[in-house]
Every structure is written in structure tokens, then in C-alpha cells.
Amino acid sequence: MTINTAGAVLAGGRSSRYGLPKMFELYHGKPLYQYSLDAFKEAGIQERYIITNNQLADRFDSRLASIVIEPAPFSGPLFGLKEALRQVEPDSWLFLLAADIPFVTPEFVASCLKKQRPLWINRRLFLFPEAGSSRCTVFIILPACLPLTGPDRKSSMKALLDEVSVLYVDYPRVRKILLILTGPKTGNALKKRQAK
Secondary structure, eight states: OOOOEEEEEEOOOOOTTTSSOGGGOEETTEEHHHHHHHHHHHTTOOOEEEEEOTTTGGGSOTTTSEEEEOSSTTOOHHHHHHHHHHHSOTTSEEEEEESOOTTOOHHHHHHHHHHHGGGGGGOSEEEEEOTTOSOEEEEEEOGGGGGGGOTTSOSSTHHHHTTSOEEEOOOTTHHHHTOOOOSHHHHHHHHHHHHO
């Protein structure tokens, strides 16, 4: 059975701890958000979206993915997820990545998809947490979860996780692959890696 999977990059945050829109920071000459899109493309995901807001939309390369504007900017990742889910067919899956993970690879994306396919019939949401952390930056989710993200929900992803059947998936080396830029400290670490 072939299950269609779309890819979406959440790229509408304030980056307040970082100090500027970090998804546009360059790593080896390429903006950070493009690494997630390239990983989707090279892993065979044809339907790709960037979920952002009207203040940032013009800065993205619309040749790489469809740009989807959040109606209420800076409302949190749950509302970005909601807009992403609205883009895909009800029987498709949505693979969600953050916009600031430059070490994500096509092999990682393909492996996540392959690893979960036998289990998809019983689940609505797969999370790939960072090692030793509850924070997740990779989601594979069904559009059937859309009603659970309704307007009365909080902006935190926890509101969704509390109500849906979730499978947490261990992935080797996930911390290295999913390095997230949260502030100047991680930004400096990225610059050091780039200099090597």
C-alpha cells in the first residue's frame, strides 16, 4: 500500500531568543530552512510547504515549496501545524520539520518514513524526540488530528499530544541531526562548525 506523504517546514516563529529570524541564517551558503526542504525533496517527498507569516513570506524561495501564510502570526507551533494539516488530503500523512535544523538529511527523512510505515495503521502521530529530552522537532501526523487543534486549544503542542495516539520513536544520533538553534550559544556553535 502506498501512502502519500507531504512535507512541511514550520518557519513562522519570532526567533526571540536568537535575536533575528534564524531560518534565514546561512550555513555553507544556504539558508537554514532550505536544508529541511532539500531533505524532503531528495527523500522523494514531492508535495512541500513552508508555513510562515506575512512578515516573513517574501524572504522564502517560493520555487522550493508552496508558501502558506498563517492567519494569526506568531501564535505558536500548534497553529502552524494546523495550517499545514489543512493543505494535505485527509488520507495523506504530513511530515513536519523545523526550519532551523541544518544537519537533517534525506537519509534521515527516508528512514523515518520507512521505519514507521508498518505501524501507521494504528497511530495518528509519530514523534522523534531528541535524545534525553522531551522536545520534538520531527512529527509525522495524520490530517485526522486537525479537529484536535481547534481554536479553543492552547498554542502549545502539549494540547494536541494529550489527546492523540502518539508513538515516540527512538532514532540513533537524533541529537546530532536535529541540532536546533535556540539562541546565541547554538548560533555560535553552528558558525564554528561551518568554519571547520
